[in-house]
Amino acid sequence: MKHKLLQACIVFIVCFITFAYAKNKR
Secondary structure, three states: OHHHHHHHHHHHHHHHHHHHHHHHHO
């Protein structure tokens, strides 16, 4: 259960960084 939560957090962080990077690049 804890591992699943950690994986979800990592995916969320990666998506957030990608979104911020794309927004900054434009």
